[in-house]
Amino acid sequence: MDNKLMLMIPGPTPVPEAALLALAKHPIGHRSGEFSSMMAEVTENLKWLHQTTSDVLMLNVSGTGAVEAGIINFLSAGDRVLVGNNGKFGERWVEVAQAFGLNVETITAEWGKPLDPQKFAEVLEADTNKEIKAVIITHSETSTGVINDLETINSHVKKHGQALIIVDAVTSLGAYNVNVDGLGLDVVASGSQKGYMIPPGLGFVSVSPKAWEAYKTATLPKYYLDLGKYRKSTAKNTTPFTPPVNLIVALHTTLGMMKKEGLESIFARHERQKNATRAAMKALNLPLYAADECASPAITAVEIAEADKLRSVMKKRFDIALAGGQDHLSNKIFRIGHLGFVCDRDILSCIAALEVALPQVGYDNFTPGAGIAAAAKVFS
Known part of the structure; x- marks a missing residue:
């Protein structure tokens, strides 16, 4: 029998039935009054989710495109930037910044470890001539399951006074309390296939008044972005180019669902599911790649030999998709996504299936039922 696929990866994430039905509707004209009315509501709800009164803009891109837009709109070739690099996506922003001719200085940490805010403080404090134009960091490092200390790093950027903070919040926004105005974040990028609970195809960029001032003098080439x-266009409830209309219709639906659930409940749900997943892995004697104090609410990375074989068993036997490791972590970790449209039942189902699959790849260093019991204790 064909089972229903369970996406337990950090993206694309599961899509609610109401959003799937919205995607199936006949498209409407993107220059119509009906679409304009929907755009107005979507924009307002995006500001609610980002906790900002400033602009939140939608682009027809993935999360990578959103971050690239967040970099190139506010900087010029040769500008000095600090980029945090402690995983695959931090590494990517280094490459993007270098590709556009920025003067890149990296602050690194070992994969699986968080960035050290004090290293940012030291470099920023030493910049008495205010040459650093931006600090670029990944909030939730999807490749390793680490969440970086955005609040503290941002406080050091604020003390600097001149530099912008540009944030990859692709797997944290909608799962963690990213209070854009409360923290004074300048540029925050994210993607639709994560906490927004719709398929890939839309990127989002929030922009502060300070960033718009930098935009006036930025000279990096850009057109579509x-x-x-x-x-x-957003001020007129429209778009500059043809948008993926039905994705926006679906987003209208999921943002409504999120408002009904409430921000505090959304953040608490992700925290609860993170804690349950991690408790289960510990009970199964599986090493966690990130420490508890820097664990992402969106993704849990777990170490095991022959990780890809385990993922294959989970997919073939139970139709549950887990993510693998990237680069040097290939076949050394698997990653469980608990992001977006994921409920407690999904976590329990995944853990139960994992307990069955583990012995099939030669791992039996656990007591059957221990993972489920540990997760259930968190949920109860």
């Missing part, structure tokens, strides 16, 4: 165009 020129956020000024999106700002003007």
